[in-house]
Amino acid sequence: MSPERNIMKKILFFLALILFAANLYAADTLIPVKVGIYEDAPLVFTGPDKNPQGICVDLLDKIAQKEGWKIEYLYGSWPECLERLKSGQIDLLVDIIYTDERSKLYDFTKESFISDWGEAYATRESGVRSILDIKDKIVAGVSNDMFYLEFRKLTKAFNIKCKFIEAGDYPGVFRMLEEGKADIGVVGRLYGARYGQGHGIERTAIVFSPQDSLVAAQKGKNQELLEAIDRDISLMKEDKNSYYYRVIDKWLGNAKARRFLSFLFWFSVSALGLLLLFISLSVILKTQVARRTRDLTAAYAKLKETQEQLIQAAKMQVVGGLASGVAHEVKNPLTIIIQGVEYLERKIPPDANIRMVFGNIKNAVGRADSIIRGLLDFSRVSKLEMTHEDVNLLCERCLALMKHQFDKERIRLVKELQPGIPGITVDKNKIEQVVINLLMNALQASSEEGRIILRTRFEEEEGEIIIEVEDSGSGISPEALNKLFDPFFTTKRGKGGTGLGLSVVKNIVEMHNGKIQIRNNDSGKGAVAIVTFKA
Amino acid sequence: MLKKRILVIDDEEVIGQMVKMNLEDTGEYAVENLTSGLNAVGAAVAFKPDFILLDVVMPDIDGPAVYNNLKENKDTKDIPVVFLTAIATDQDTGASGGIIGGRPILSKPITTRKLIECIKKYSK
Numbered sequence: 255m256s257p258e259r260n261i262m263k264k265i266l267f268f269l270a271l272i273l274f275a276a277n278l279y280a281a282d283t284l285i286p287v288k289v290g291i292y293e294d295a296p297l298v299f300t301g302p303d304k305n306p307q308g309i310c311v312d313l314l315d316k317i318a319q320k321e322g323w324k325i326e327y328l329y330g331s332w333p334e335c336l337e338r339l340k341s342g343q344i345d346l347l348v349d350i351i352y353t354d355e356r357s358k359l360y361d362f363t364k365e366s367f368i369s370d371w372g373e374a375y376a377t378r379e380s381g382v383r384s385i386l387d388i389k390d391k392i393v394a395g396v397s398n399d400m401f402y403l404e405f406r407k408l409t410k411a412f413n414i415k416c417k418f419i420e421a422g423d424y425p426g427v428f429r430m431l432e433e434g435k436a437d438i439g440v441v442g443r444l445y446g447a448r449y450g451q452g453h454g455i456e457r458t459a460i461v462f463s464p465q466d467s468l469v470a471a472q473k474g475k476n477q478e479l480l481e482a483i484d485r486d487i488s489l490m491k492e493d494k495n496s497y498y499y500r501v502i503d504k505w506l507g508n509a510k511a512r513r514f515l516s517f518l519f520w521f522s523v524s525a526l527g528l529l530l531l532f533i534s535l536s537v538i539l540k541t542q543v544a545r546r547t548r549d550l551t552a553a554y555a556k557l558k559e560t561q562e563q564l565i566q567a568a569k570m571q572v573v574g575g576l577a578s579g580v581a582h583e584v585k586n587p588l589t590i591i592i593q594g595v596e597y598l599e600r601k602i603p604p605d606a607n608i609r610m611v612f613g614n615i616k617n618a619v620g621r622a623d624s625i626i627r628g629l630l631d632f633s634r635v636s637k638l639e640m641t642h643e644d645v646n647l648l649c650e651r652c653l654a655l656m657k658h659q660f661d662k663e664r665i666r667l668v669k670e671l672q673p674g675i676p677g678i679t680v681d682k683n684k685i686e687q688v689v690i691n692l693l694m695n696a697l698q699a700s701s702e703e704g705r706i707i708l709r710t711r712f713e714e715e716e717g718e719i720i721i722e723v724e725d726s727g728s729g730i731s732p733e734a735l736n737k738l739f740d741p742f743f744t745t746k747r748g749k750g751g752t753g754l755g756l757s758v759v760k761n762i763v764e765m766h767n768g769k770i771q772i773r774n775n776d777s778g779k780g781a782v783a784i785v786t787f788k789a
Numbered sequence: 790m791l792k793k794r795i796l797v798i799d800d801e802e803v804i805g806q807m808v809k810m811n812l813e814d815t816g817e818y819a820v821e822n823l824t825s826g827l828n829a830v831g832a833a834v835a836f837k838p839d840f841i842l843l844d845v846v847m848p849d850i851d852g853p854a855v856y857n858n859l860k861e862n863k864d865t866k867d868i869p870v871v872f873l874t875a876i877a878t879d880q881d882t883g884a885s886g887g888i889i890g891g892r893p894i895l896s897k898p899i900t901t902r903k904l905i906e907c908i909k910k911y912s913k
């Protein structure tokens with residue numbers, strides 16, 4: 255063996271030893287810290303290969319390096335993250351906003367990594383610049399997103415009417431703007447700053463609800479971690495050339511970051527050319543796919559509707575067949591009871607208890623009777639007495655009948671009756687029954703200070719006359735939605751509901767060759783019933 | 790004042806009984822019951838009612854057929870007849886008796902007050 259090789263060997267041996275020792279030392283002294291992360295680009299999110307990234311991650315890694323922490327990121331949904339922090343499965347949770355509610359469970363850093371706030375973006379055509387322009391516009395937001403909720407509160411506070419539609423995430427919001435489904439999109443400013451450029455979409459002057467993105471720990475635990483973060487962040491923030499500002503630039507793309515090397519520029523141009531080619535190809539494909547999907551969806555919806563109609567028809571038949579038989583069997587005994595009570599009332603000296611018992615019996619009879627009555631109304635195939643009617647006058651009559659009740663319940667009634675609707679041939683009593691039933695349901699779903707709109711309109715193109723009853727009440731749960739018209743379906747059992755109201759309504763509407771639809775409002779509060787007749 | 794004579798035709802015997810007790814209690818009515826419409830004409834000729842209350846759904850002969858028989862006989866054709874039925878509702882008939890297909894109808898369950906209103910309205 256040559257002496258040189260010997261020396262080499264020794265050096266290598268020593269190097270290995272040093273590395274080994276260093277490793278041992280490091281493993282010994284690095285403090286393990288488990289950090290919860292979720293999806294909130296560009297603050298914190300996971301890349302395609304599931305590796306954590308974003309402003310918070312970069313900054314936290316830097317701090318970890320300085321403080322000698324070994325960070326393990328634990329990815330989850332937002333509720334999972336909160337739960338893990340509460341149960342101590344993670345030590346820290348990044349990108350969390352302080353609320354009084356949360357402060358009961360968690361401790362927070364004082365320094366924020368960055369501040370986020372809500373911003374509205376708008377399509378260029380919409381012409382929206384400020385909060386004054388948003389009246390009657392369609393606003394897209396992410397359901398349950400804080401900024402979206404705050405924005406809705408804002409419009410409510412200013413009494414600005416606009417329509418809301420909801421997307422699953424921020425990219426979805428921008429997509430809705432691009433596709434022209436919405437005029438305005440509400441997102442966090444950090445997301446907007448990174449992804450909200452171009453595509454005919456502009457930032458507006460509407461900003462609101464500033465929020466500090468903090469780090470939280472379980473209450474009373476890991477205080478030293480929070481303190482270290484506060485210390486390091488505030489130090490970094492003081493120095494304009496610090497890593498902190500480089501991270502912000504990197505993620506929010508400030509002017510410096512946009513300086514290109516010229517070769518990079520030309521490279522980009524040619525790459526862009528290729529990309530454009532791809533995009534246009536994929537756009538063509540996408541529109542084709544979209545069209546096919548639309549066709550299929552429409553066909554599916556149609557099929558489903560037909561199926562539902564068939565089921566409904568079958569149910570009606572059964573109930574219709576039962577109704578008169580049941581009515582006969584039940585109403586005769588009811589007659590006997592009521593006549594018997596009337597007789598006894600006269601014959602037995604009335605003391606308070608006896609009077610109460612008789613009252614109860616009569617009530618019970620009334621209740622049983624109303625069930626049967628509804629059943630009969632429902633199955634009734636009686637002839638319609640058709641006359642030529644003015645829909646608006648008809649609605650006015652119903653309102654007059656209901657006015658007292660609305661006043662009593664302190665519900666505001668708004669009339670939006672479009673003038674000049676052509677006359678319609680209907681059984682006016684039956685249609686009044688329909689409107690009153692819908693108003694009753696709306697009223698029962700509303701709480702004090704609610705408002706109900708009775709609207710009529712004429713769709714000239716389709717030749718349709720439409721009556722709408724819209725409320726701001728409880729809305730309809732998803733389970734209830736497809737049972738509304740089932741006979742006896744009610745959520746007011748024990749509170750006087752028979753569950754026959756809407757079955758009767760549907761029956762009447764269909765006898766007039768009309769259609770009825772009931773759904774929750776787009777705005778997310780209350781329900782609307784839409785009755786359509788051919789003019 | 791002479792008591793008004795009411796003939797009640799209903800297969801449910803107890804209904805007739807109860808109506809009789811309640812109407813006669815007022816002191817203004819004399820009530821007779823039939824549980825089948827088969828002999829309605831004969832009974833009406835004998836009893837000479839001022840008013841007939843007629844059930845619609847009965848097993849041996851139904852109300853409308855009885856009605857026709859009464860209207861075809863010269864001695865009974867002018868007696869007012871009101872149908873009493875379980876298979877129509879107040880909605881069709883109005884509270885104190887309405888008209889369906891040209892015939893007055895009362896819907897069950899019927900209170901004495903409603904019945905008296907109806908009798909007053911239709912009897913001679």
Ligand SMILES: Nc1ncnc2c1ncn2[C@@H]1O[C@H](COP(=O)(O)OP(=O)(O)OP(=O)(O)O)[C@@H](O)[C@H]1O
Binds near residue numbers: 729756
């Ligand atoms: N405007 C509405 N908002 C919320 N829920 C509604 C509305 N309209 C109807 N519903 C729901 O549909 C159910 C069925 O309504 P339907 O009118 O058939 O019966 P009901 O109102 O419960 O009883 P009834 O009409 O005999 O008083 C209701 O119990 C309620 O849960």
Ligand SMILES: [Mg+2]
Binds near residue numbers: 694755
């Ligand atoms: Mg109802």
